[in-house]
Each structure stands twice: as C-alpha cells, then as structure tokens.
Amino acid sequence: MLNQISGGVCAAKGFRAAGVRCGVKSGMSLGDGNQPIVPSMKDYLSGKFDLAMILSDCECAAAAVYTMNRVKAAPLYVTMGNLEDGVCRGIVANSGNANACAPNGHENAERMCAAAAGATGLKPTDFVVASTGVIGQELNIAAIEKGMGPLVEQLSTDGSDAAANAVMTTDTKKKEIAVTLTIGGKTVTVGGIAKGSGMIHPNMGTMLCFITTDCAIAHDLLQDALHEIVPRTFNRVTVDGDTSTNDMCVVLANGMAGNPLIEWKDDGYTLFCQALYQVCEHLARSIAADGEGASRLITCTVRDARSEESAERLAKAVVGSSLVKAALYGADANWGRVICAMGYSKAPFRPEYVDISFASALGEIKVCEKGVGLPFDEDFAKRVLTQDAVTIDVSVHEGDESATCWGCDLTYDYVKINGDYRS
C-alpha cells in the first residue's frame, strides 16, 4: 500500500533542501559597481530562484540516467565522474543557463561542485551537479559561487518547494510528490521533484528529476530499478520531440528508514520499484501536463498490441504528432491524424483492425472501428475534448500488450514561449 504524502524530496528521513536567487542570468543588482554591496539574505530570497541544493545527512547510494543526446552538457560529464563510486551526498543545480556548448563548461561545472563542497564542508565529488536553461552561453559561475553560502544556510527539511522552484525555467507548475510504503516492517519514503516543460522528448535519460529515499538499497539495485522504470515513465512523455542536452534523473537513497538493506530482487525490491514507479509516473505526467504553452494533458494508450514495444512506439507517435496536438488544442476529434501518426511510427499493425476512442471526465466517444470512421456526435466530441485531460484509446487487436504515453496539445503559447526564449 502506497500513501501519498507531502514534503517532496525532503519527505524521506535525513534530507534537506533549499533554493535561492543568486542571479545566474543577470547577476544580483548590487549597487553601482564602485561600491559593491554585500547582498542580504532578503536579496537571495526575492525574485525567481535559480540555485538549488538537496543534501543528505549521510552518504547515499546514487543511481542516475542521462540524456542520449550526443551533445551532453558539461555538468552531466562531471556528474558521471562523481558518481563512478556509486555514492554521493547531495545535488546542486541551477536554472537560467544549461552550461551546454558553453565556454569553460567543464571547468564551471567543477567549480560549482567545489563551491558546494566549500559551503558544506564536504568533497566536490560528493555532489551531483545539474544545469538547465539557455544553451551556449557561459555560466555566471561567480554568481553561483557567491550564492552558495546563503543557499546552504537555507537548507531545511521544508526546503523541497524552494528547490523545485529554483530548477524551474518555463515551467508554470511545480512538480513534486512523495509516497510512503512499508518494507521489512519499516516505513520507507520515496519523494521527488522534477522540472521540464519544453525540449521534452526524453530518451533513456530525462529532464531534470531528483528523487530521494531513505530506503536502504544497494547501489546496483537502485540503478536497476531506475533503468526499469524510467523507460516506462519519463521516456514515454513528449512535449515537442526535442531531446534535451541536459536531461538527467538521479535517485539518492540514504538508508535512514532502517529497513533491511535491499540486496536482491526480492519482495522489498518489488515494493520499492512500485513506489519509485509511482513517483516517476506522477512527475512524468506532470511534465506533460505542464508542457510549454499546453492547455491539456493528452494520454494515449495503445492496447492489444503484439508487443509492449510496438504499443509504445504507436502511442508515442500519436502524442508526438504536431497535427494531433494542434487538433486537440482545437478540441477537434480528428482521429484521421491519430491513425496517420500510427502509420508512420514504424511499428507493425494492420490499419483495418484499428479501433479509436476519445475520452475525458465527461465520457467516451468511439470514432473509428476496424480502420474506418464511425458517425459520431460532433458536439458531444467537442465537449469531451475540451477537458483538461484527454485520453486517446487505441486497440490494434493483435495481441495482449499495451503501453501508455503522455503529451500535451500544441498551442499559440508554445510558439510564443519559444519564439523568443532567450530574451
């Protein structure tokens, strides 16, 4: 039994978090330059946060997956190095600059870890480092170094919100969840935060997602669990088909729940995977729902497929189609675009077996049977599709496998947000 609780990445025992504004984009406004003013904590806590930390009271087993984009941001390479031993203490992250294809990228990512180490008394390699924002501009590392002290000062068990806010860019909603479960008689908590709104088409890695747990679990099993679950959750989300250079999903497990260490794929592992799945699924859906400019969440489930892989490929093509996305913005039951997207997905299926329905909280409407259009009530369809969350249900009548993928509609606001993101 999983219980959803509040607290995000600080819900699990022994984790603190914080977020501040250090001024990554423009630096802090601190006087006229001739007379540098030492900013007060109030300065660091006003405006849009851009620097986050999550810290465990003790060493954590750490697992991570990264973007499959051939262009990877510098912090990913630094994190890969720091996690080579499978353990770490915390995460430091900034928004406003991706530190990808940027001058002095590797050096600045290392300086960010060093600053975190300096402010906490830990080692630079104890940190996961992550960045998100504009590609190609040099990171304002001086601002980050200055802000690190105030950031560490703010660390608290109430800090999940602030950390989640600090990693947001074009996100409009915070993505946060925590669940508890019982393993070996002990209450174990798994919580996470994520950011992601545009450049969302994760491939093995994902947008920024930080998950903490007090579960005692061996590092290799933590990595196995993450590798099992990310492909079924984050990798089934698409906002715009653009796989980011900075995607990263990290889980830290500090063992403070006191459960017997999970060392085998036993019942405890299965339970932990269920909790991790719920956390990842929730955050993945939240990212799709908060896709740049999105007005509604689109869920596509393909059923009765010959394999889960082909069901996933079909569902992903549907939620990824610009034409399906634009049609759903207009609440238009244009199922022809659904079957067209399936057709170019490269997954095998027979068009003449396909049934398609649209559904939402208002009801379900079948629009295509055996590959041919059905007459349907356009007015009712319009009402069904005007809801915040719409499901496209497809059966291909070829087997027993299914998969669900998530996306969002394509709106004027997506174009607006991305027409001039840098300014």
Added chain:
Amino acid sequence: MLNQISGGVCAAKGFRAAGVRCGVKSGMSLGDGNQPIVPSMKDYLSGKFDLAMILSDCECAAAAVYTMNRVKAAPLYVTMGNLEDGVCRGIVANSGNANACAPNGHENAERMCAAAAGATGLKPTDFVVASTGVIGQELNIAAIEKGMGPLVEQLSTDGSDAAANAVMTTDTKKKEIAVTLTIGGKTVTVGGIAKGSGMIHPNMGTMLCFITTDCAIAHDLLQDALHEIVPRTFNRVTVDGDTSTNDMCVVLANGMAGNPLIEWKDDGYTLFCQALYQVCEHLARSIAADGEGASRLITCTVRDARSEESAERLAKAVVGSSLVKAALYGADANWGRVICAMGYSKAPFRPEYVDISFASALGEIKVCEKGVGLPFDEDFAKRVLTQDAVTIDVSVHEGDESATCWGCDLTYDYVKINGDYRS
C-alpha cells in the same frame, strides 16, 4: 543548359489540364432538392476548385513513388494497380477529402477512374487517381462523377494553373514550374505541379506532385530517375514531421519531344535527371516555403560530413525541430537548439568540431565555432533572421559530404490552421 519557362504541367508537348469545382466537400448548391437544377459551366468554374485532370494526347511511360506510411489511402492502391504495366494516359485528382480510412474507399477510387474513363473515352486503368484532404470521411463520389464531364470539357494547354489550384488544400501558393533542355538535338520539356502545406514529412513518396514531360524515355529509366531524385528533394522537406497517408509523386513521359528514346544511363539520361531534379527541387522548396502558417523558408545545409546520409539526417533533424522552428519564427539566433537537434538525430558527429552560421539575403553571421558559442551582434542577427528565406549553415569538419534540407518556421497560424482543420 536548363531554361525555366511557364506552363507547368502543360508546358511539355501533348499535355492538357483542367480544374473545376464539383463540390467534394458539400456538393454543389443546386436548388432545393425537389427540383434538381443542372449546374452550368459557370457553377463549375466559381469558388474553390476541387477536381483536376491532366491528360496526354498519347500513351505515357509512367513512374511513381508513394508514401511509406503504413496507412495508405485507397487511391494509392488503385494507382499502383493501374501503373503495373508502366504506362498511362492521365491523372485525375480531388482535394477536400483524402479517401483514406474512409467507407467504400477502394470502390470510390475505382469509380473515380471509371468516371474519368467515361468522360474521355479511355480505359479506367489509363488513369492515376489521387485524393487529398480530410481522412476518414466517405468521398462524395456522386459530386465527382457529375463534375467529370465539365472537367474534361475544360481540358486545355492553358489548364496547368486550374489543375494546380484544384489540388490545393491549406496551400496558400500554387507550386508550378517547367524547364526545357536539349536532348539529342530536340527540345525536351519537364514541368510539374505540387500541393502540400501540412502533414509534410515525406518518406520515399511525397505529397501530391504531378510531373509531365515530352521526353522519350523508357519506363524503367523514368522510374530510376524518380527514385534517384525524390530522396534528394521531396524527402528532404519537412513542415510538421507528419508523413501523410496520401503522398504520391507521379511522372508521365509521352515522348512527343521526338528525342531519341532514352534507354540507357547515357548523357541523355543525365541531362533528363538534371531537369527532373530542378523541377523537383523547386517544388520541394515551394512546399517548405508554403508550409502551413509559415512566415519563412528555412534551409539547412550540413557540410563536411562523413557521409551524405549522416549530413541529411543532421540537416533534417534541424529543420524538423519544433524549437528551432519556433526560434526562427521569433528571428532568434538560438543556435543551441540547432546543435541540440543534431545531437538527437542519431547521426554520428563530434560536437566539439561543429561550426554554425545563420545567413539570409542580408548577410551571414557565425554563432558557434568548434561547438562553443561565439559573441555576436544580436541586432544584426535579428535583422538577418527576419528575412523570408533563412539558411542555417553547419560544418561538422569530418569529411567531404553534404546535404541540404528544407523546412519552415512554426507560427501561431500553424496552430490556428490545425486546431480546427475539419470545420
């Protein structure tokens, strides 16, 4: 030497064309139903045309390529059957309904050929049949059958414009071209028309494209030429990443130029391929420039690649990226999205070797060298990118191969057009 001339598909000797409005979408408004009125030719020539014919005075060698979408519209299957012998006399096509996943699709496509045959005194199998428009609704075959007589009556050597208009859907501009060349001392003409604006991401086949030539060329060489050229032209265009169910590109060669029959891959074949390439490239670029809602044409050339295939893959990812497209709508020199799209293209390259420039009629501006951002004049960049045609020039410094792909920007109007295309 190729000369561009007017006349479109009627520029070559022995071809006539026509377009009329038969009322595929709503039927003709012909009285109250109790007293059917026989529509006049004026009725058939007013409003948006939706029925087109191209007819040769004598038998043509015919070559065609079709969409790779697993869901293919009925007219494609009927055309494949009719072209099995490699010859035909003409093309009949409608807009307003794709006849894909539609009730009685195959039967209606055959009735369309039969109606064309009835009105011309030819055989149903003498025709290529094509449809474009909404997927999943039954074709109004009665309207087409009624309109066939007036259509054939309108056939003339001035009819290319009318035919091009009749196959347009969301297109805002007619796509038409003709060129002449000399083969074996004879003037040979190659001309074509195309339609395509949305659901454009051709794969081996393409949107609707009809090309005529009076060149004498054997059927198998005509097919070879088309197979060589379509992948380098139409298949390098993307508007929205959605490969249509109805894509088709057909070339008819009636031999009336009187040149020695091209039976081998000799100089004549090479010359003919150059002309066919110019026609296809022009139409492909026109389709990209007239992409749904587009405000500018985007051309991406990737140079110095290790293979043409990888150059094409990289360029296609760039012009296909929603984020690149939205940035260019905003005239934002956001090259980070260019290298990001290259990164997820699955083509091999080293980010640290990449140079990127933006260019237009106003000049060129280098924004990235060896994978790292360069300082550049943002105001000048804005001016460069505000032109109608913008080029993204990428060098990957790994070899000698290159490829060019075409696309367009992503605008509010794309969303508007596709938010409610059916109504």
